[in-house]
Structures are given as structure tokens and as C-alpha cells.
Amino acid sequence: xxxxxSKTIRADSRNSRAKLRIPLREIAHARSGDKGNSANVAVFxxxxxxxxxLREYLTAAAVETYFKPLGVGAVTRYEVPNLEALNFLxxxxxxxxxxxxxxxxxxxxxxxxxxxxxxxxxxxxxxxDKL
Amino acid sequence: xIRPVKIANAAGFWGDQPDAAARLxxxxxxxxxxxxxxxxxxxxxxxxxxxxxxxxxxxxxxxxDVLRSLGPFYQAGGKTKIVTNAxxxxxxxxxxxxxxxxxxxxxxxLKIFTVSGDDVLSVVGRGLSPIGSIPDxxxxxxxxxxxxxxxxxxxxxxxxxxxxxxxAPRLVTANAYLGAAPIADALRAGADFVIxxxxxxxxxxxxxxxxxxxxxxxxxxxxxxxxxxxxxIECGTQVTGGFSTDWLxxxxxxxxxxxxxxxxxxxxxVVAKPAGxxxxxxxPIVKEQLLYEIGDPANYLSPDVTVSFLTLKAESAGENRxxxxxxTGRAPTDSYKVSATYRDGYKAHGLITIFGHDAxxxxxxxxxxxxxxxxxxxxxxxxTLIECLxxxxxxxxxxxxxxxxHLVETVLRVSVAADTKESVERFTKEIAPLITxxxxxxxxxxxxxxxxxxxxxxxxxxxxxxxxxxxxxxxxANHTNERE
Numbered sequence: 001x002x003x004x005x006s007k008t009i010r011a012d013s014r015n016s017r018a019k020l021r022i023p024l025r026e027i028a029h030a031r032s033g034d035k036g037n038s039a040n041v042a043v044f045x046x047x048x049x050x051x052x053x054l055r056e057y058l059t060a061a062a063v064e065t066y067f068k069p070l071g072v073g074a075v076t077r078y079e080v081p082n083l084e085a086l087n088f089l090x091x092x093x094x095x096x097x098x099x100x101x102x103x104x105x106x107x108x109x110x111x112x113x114x115x116x117x118x119x120x121x122x123x124x125x126x127x128x129d130k131l
Numbered sequence: 132x133i134r135p136v137k138i139a140n141a142a143g144f145w146g147d148q149p150d151a152a153a154r155l156x157x158x159x160x161x162x163x164x165x166x167x168x169x170x171x172x173x174x175x176x177x178x179x180x181x182x183x184x185x186x187x188x189x190x191x192x193x194x195x196d197v198l199r200s201l202g203p204f205y206q207a208g209g210k211t212k213i214v215t216n217a218x219x220x221x222x223x224x225x226x227x228x229x230x231x232x233x234x235x236x237x238x239x240x241l242k243i244f245t246v247s248g249d250d251v252l253s254v255v256g257r258g259l260s261p262i263g264s265i266p267d268x269x270x271x272x273x274x275x276x277x278x279x280x281x282x283x284x285x286x287x288x289x290x291x292x293x294x295x296x297x298x299a300p301r302l303v304t305a306n307a308y309l310g311a312a313p314i315a316d317a318l319r320a321g322a323d324f325v326i327x328x329x330x331x332x333x334x335x336x337x338x339x340x341x342x343x344x345x346x347x348x349x350x351x352x353x354x355x356x357x358x359x360x361x362x363x364i365e366c367g368t369q370v371t372g373g374f375s376t377d378w379l380x381x382x383x384x385x386x387x388x389x390x391x392x393x394x395x396x397x398x399x400x401v402v403a404k405p406a407g408x409x410x411x412x413x414x415p416i417v418k419e420q421l422l423y424e425i426g427d428p429a430n431y432l433s434p435d436v437t438v439s440f441l442t443l444k445a446e447s448a449g450e451n452r453x454x455x456x457x458x459t460g461r462a463p464t465d466s467y468k469v470s471a472t473y474r475d476g477y478k479a480h481g482l483i484t485i486f487g488h489d490a491x492x493x494x495x496x497x498x499x500x501x502x503x504x505x506x507x508x509x510x511x512x513x514x515t516l517i518e519c520l521x522x523x524x525x526x527x528x529x530x531x532x533x534x535x536x537h538l539v540e541t542v543l544r545v546s547v548a549a550d551t552k553e554s555v556e557r558f559t560k561e562i563a564p565l566i567t568x569x570x571x572x573x574x575x576x577x578x579x580x581x582x583x584x585x586x587x588x589x590x591x592x593x594x595x596x597x598x599x600x601x602x603x604x605x606x607x608a609n610h611t612n613e614r615e
Binding site for chain 2: 025029030031033034035036037040042044046066067069070078080081082083085087089097098099100102103104105110111112113114116117
């Protein structure tokens, strides 16, 4: 991943360029669910241009970095072009999952909403729009 | 060409809306089937605990009440058949309870069948069989339910390290996810109600399709389509607007209709809901549910078929109707997925509200002080957690809009886990005292002491299909049919 892309996905709303950033939810919707101690988050583009942006910038590495505070393992990304979607597998993110986890969200119900709060570079999304 | 079959879901989990079934058949009496899915990953272990106190209670009793609520519908000549995994650990006991309901409603002519044989606790407990570990959803292709290639090695947990022998004495349940074939057998034999133990969730829908269309077990594309249809409705209102990203914009989100799939002979389906109900069936919502709890979309593994979601097409077919077509399937693997659970200590969660300036600092300090006090009294916990709800605690460290110091109110949630019950029990008695020994502004304590909850370890694995014999029985049990 280039340094440029890395900057694009950094979750830092206090960044001086904050005014150029929009939350991912503006261009995508999502759904998350659990399986044992792991979860998946599927992200769906709200437009073909948004899908082009998602494919280029919402990498497995970006999502892994974003969810690192929850202890996620190596993230896998699957492209689902027929649904204009990406599916992310987030291993070991639930602190034990289902019955074992002490967390308020033991089943990953909030992970989709959390990912949609990721700040993205509006200018880059606009460029994707012209693709 | 055989007409499409109309299959609804009236329960997405154990505890779903109790009147969903009665409302569905009232709104749409021409439904061919109702499916009710009661079993999440660890539901069977909860049933095992209830059964330990009451040997006749190893199933989802909610279903018996659902059946009772449908009495007037059947008395009026209703024809809708029901397929449900409410049988849990004891389909026969569930069936007997349902039989009593039918008798009381003078509906004795309706036939109940059970599907069992999923209980493999004795096999897994011995740890001797050629069972392989499987990766779960986060590690590799791991869909909702199903099977994957078995490896000839001892049953091994996904959690690193622990071999089966270390938990074998603590195993509570071990059940294979059976497929659609025994359900279809029961329906062909004349069942009005099919009560199963553990089956793969989508198979509750695939079974009726097999029986209705007379598909061959090798009609993989059709089976794949029916599996997708079953996957779409297995979580109830999640496909009709519930749980959707844009929920606020859903019309009638106060009373969302339960879903119906109209499955065609080619395996494609239309997702719909009864007229006059709230919620919405739109392409974005259906897409969300398509990938709910999905691993590798090219390899969705079920005991009936391995499905690719990469050929699916979702398109509008009218108001609140979405057509899903193009599923492709190939032969299923030669193993069943197994969910095993084992006892692994106890936990409890305490909640209390703290209001006032510095609310979050006060909450955190109160929680930390509580744990220190318990420690000084000899309590031993293997894990503790302090969360200040309202600060983004659900995904701590990821999303936080403002500094915690701005919050005037938070809910303190303290959790503990221990190998033995005593320390956890002591913890549950120390939340209320925070009202008098904690900061001013502690409130929201009206629900009594927290409950001590058993922890169940979850142990997914695989078992060779040759070691599992699905059993189809009618009630009274005068006819038994072991498949294969």
C-alpha cells in the first residue's frame, strides 16, 4: 500500500484536511455478523463510482489498520462485483465471541456501523466518480 | 412447469416476535410453508442447561406456543406446512408437546415428523473419529452452516493450542448440521409439521423446495438457488428492512413484516413480504442480507450444495419485491459441520448509570475501585472489563466523535469472568452498593442484581457424513427411516 493511500484511510478527524473528508457511509452501506470469535463486514457501494473507489482504496490492509484496536487478526477481502460489494473477514475480533466475550458487542453487530464512520478523502471519491 | 413455492420465515432466532407466524398466515393464507429458525451457535448449550433442571425441556418451547396460536388457522382449513429446528436437543419431546396442542385443538389429523440423528456428542466425546477442524468465518470460507473437506486428523479447535482431550470432560453438546434431504423425506411421507434438531439454517427452506419440485440431489444450481433463498429469510425481518444501514428511512419500521420467498422451479426466487406490513424489500436491503455472516462468497458451504454467490443477480421485481437469480452450485463436501460447546466458567455484567460533570472519569474510577475491592476480598477473575457506554465503547479505540470529558452521562458496564462461580456471584452483589459509596449521580439501578451466566466455549469442527445417520420419524413413532 502506498503512503498516499495509507493517508487516505487514516481515522483522524482532527487532521488539518478534515474538511475534505466524508464518512464512508456517504458512499456505502454495510452489514456485519459473527461466526465464533470472528466477524465479517460486507460493504456495499451506493453507486458504480463508489464501487470503483471502494475497490481501489478500501483495502484489506486499510480495514485491518482501522480495526486494530479491537485485536483483529489478518483481514481477508473478497470482491463481489455482481453486488458491487466487498466482503471483509475479521478473524479474532470479538474477544472470544458469542458466549465468552465480555464486551457489550460480543457478536460484531456494531462493526458495520463502525466501518461506515471511517473518514475518506472526498476529493478522491469525486475523481472516482469521473471514472 | 410446476408453480413457485411460497415459503415464509416466522422466527429468525430463539426469542423472536411470538405472533409472527399467526400474523403471516392471517395476511397470506396461501403460504405453502412456514420456517422457524431457533438455533444460533450456542443455543443448544442453553437448552442443555435448561434440560439439566427439567429433562423434558431440551427444545424451544416457544414453538409450542406458536403452534397453539395457529390452531384457529388450521381449524379453518389452513394448509400451510411448518419446518422448524425447534426440536433442539430433543425433537421427540418437542413433537410430543406439539401433539398435545393438536389434540386439544382437535387437529389430530395433522401429522408431525421429527428429524434427528444430529447429536454426535458420543462420537466427538470419544475424540476417536476422523474429524477435522475447520476455520471459521474469519479465517477462510466459512458460511452460516455447512461442511468442508474433512481431514483425517483428530478433532481440533480453532482456538490455538487446546486439544479436544482438554475439553472432552466439559463437553455439553456436539451436533452435526444435517441437510435438506431428511426434511424432504418427511414432507414426501406426508408431514404437516417437520421438527428437527440441528440442521443447516438454509436447509429448512431447501427441504420444502426438494419435496415441492422433486429435484434430484445433483440439481446443484437449483439447490444453490434454494439455499440462497433460505439464507435470505433465515434471519426473519433482517431482509425486510430490519438491521439495515438506512433503517431510519424504512417506512413502517415500527412493525416490519416477516419475509416470504417465492422459489421457482429453476431455483431463482422473489423476496417479498405480506401486503400492508411495514418495512421494505429493496435491492440494497436484499444485498446486505445476501452477504450477512458469509465467508468466501465463491464457496458458501452447505450440507446440500456448495454455492457461489458471485453469479447472483438481485433486481427489483415491483414494489417490495426483489428477484434473486443466477446462483450456481456444485457438489457438497463429504462432511457435516459440527458445533460443539463446552462449559468454560462463569461471567456476569453489571450496569449502572452515572450522571454529572466528569461522568466518564467518575464511572471509570468507580469501576476500577469496585474491582480492586473485590480483589482485596479474595475474588479471583481470569478476565475483567470496564466499559463506559456512550463513549463509543462498543468499538473502543475506533470511533469517538468527541472527548469523553464532554459527556454529562454514561452507563458504566463492568464485566467479570472466572473459572468458578463464587467470585462471580460476589461481584453481582457489589454493583448496588455503588449507589451509596460511588459518586453522586448514580442511578438506573432498578433491575436487581446481575445474573451469573455460564460461559460456553464454542468448538466448530467437521465430521464425515458416513458417521452420521439422519433419522426421520413420524409421531407416534410407528415408522422410522434411517437414510442410507
